[in-house]
Amino acid sequence: MNRLFSTLFILFFATQLQAQSEDLIKLDTINDGFAYDIRYAGTNNFLKEAFYDCAACYLRPEVADALKEANHFFCELGYKILLYDCYRPVSAQKKMWAAYPNPQYVANPYASGSIHNRGAAVDISLVTLTGEPVNMGTDHDFFGREAHIDYKDLPEKVLKNRALLQKGMRIFGFETIRTEWWHFNFKKNYEYKIISFDFPCDQI
Helix, strand or coil, X not given: CHHHHHHXXXXXXXXXXXXXXXXXXXXXXXXXXXXXXXXXXXXXXXXXXXXXXXXXXXXXXHHHHHHHHXXXXXXXXXXXXXXXXXXXXXXXXXXXXXXXXXXXXXXXXXXXXXXXXXXXXXEEEEEECCCCECCCCCCCCCCCHHHCCCCCCCCHHHHHHXXXXXXXXXXXXXXXXXXXXXXXXXCCHHHCCCCXXXXXXXXC
């Protein structure tokens, strides 16, 4: 009986993981002209180490659709979206929290978790259509006052660039957070459940 119970539990757990993975879409499969720099798959991040096994951007389908529309908006103006982070596995969130347990910048995975863990948040910037980075005043994952969206002691061009990014994203249902100019949550936020899914790197 115990062996049967264990087998049924494993099958149930595997089915749940499969169902959760089907809630996500790999963004580059829609071939819509995004640029990618998935920082947590390399060492160019605040931890200075890779804690994704491979570079991938997964989102919930309706979030991906909204982001695609936002990218069309920016492309009409001569830019395109550069993606730093999308869906974030809970295991990675725990590593981030262990390294930097500051809820201003890192969501507590043992409380409500991150919108990234729900496949409904993106970290982004803009580049020109030829790939030149747009100056946003700080780099991604700069944990300081200068990265806050209400910080105004910046060159006028930087303020205009940030305003453009925020405007374009808000039009298509994304919301800002105060401390990170690069972070945008899709409008439903915590209505989405946390997804337990690790990137299938053999499919990248």
